Amino acid sequence: MSLNYLRACPIGCDRPLLITEIEMPEGQLLRCGGILVIGTANTASWTFMAMKSRWEYFHIDKHGGHVSFFNPDSMKILARKGGFVIDKIKTRSVSFFERDACHPVIYRTFKIISELIEAPSRWLGKGHDMLVFMRKGETSR
Numbered sequence: 001m002s003l004n005y006l007r008a009c010p011i012g013c014d015r016p017l018l019i020t021e022i023e024m025p026e027g028q029l030l031r032c033g034g035i036l037v038i039g040t041a042n043t044a045s046w047t048f049m050a051m052k053s054r055w056e057y058f059h060i061d062k063h064g065g066h067v068s069f070f071n072p073d074s075m076k077i078l079a080r081k082g083g084f085v086i087d088k089i090k091t092r093s094v095s096f097f098e099r100d101a102c103h104p105v106i107y108r109t110f111k112i113i114s115e116l117i118e119a120p121s122r123w124l125g126k127g128h129d130m131l132v133f134m135r136k137g138e139t140s141r
Contacts, residue, residue: 032136032137034135035133035135035136036133036135036136037131037132037133037134038075038131039129039132040066041070041129042125042126042128043069044071044072044126045094045121045126045127045130046094046121046127046128047093047096048128054098055128056098057069070130071130072089072125072132075132079134083136083137084135084137085134085137086132089125089130089131090122090127090131090133091121091122091126091128091130092121093118093121094118094121094128095114095128096113
């Protein structure tokens with residue numbers, strides 16, 4: 001089994017590490033029922049839809065340059081192919097402008113709007129930060 005481009009943060013590390021490849025030809029990383037938590041950007045977010053190419057996850061200096069992008073549906077496919085079952089997907093945060101990218105009045109106005117639609121974005125899975133909780137299935141290797 002191979003999992004490409006996943007972020008992981010071992011206990012005690014200061015920041016997430018980018019795992020480019022995990023090969024498990026003879027062993028297992030997780031036992032049956034083990035939990036894998038992945039944090040990534042959400043391309044189904046309202047932020048992505050509004051900001052398009054200005055979306056912060058496209059910028060190498062802010063997030064290290066993501067290689068792959070995901071949304072809840074693509075995470076479900078990735079989980080199924082890897083022998084995992086999705087337990088929960090949480091999203092949070094909506095943003096329309098970067099602080100330094102526009103006039104302060106415009107930024108503050110849209111910051112207030114972002115705060116007002118934060119809860120609905122969580123309920124509808126439209127926040128731009130996504131946490132995916134996967135459980136290793138019984139039939140996976």
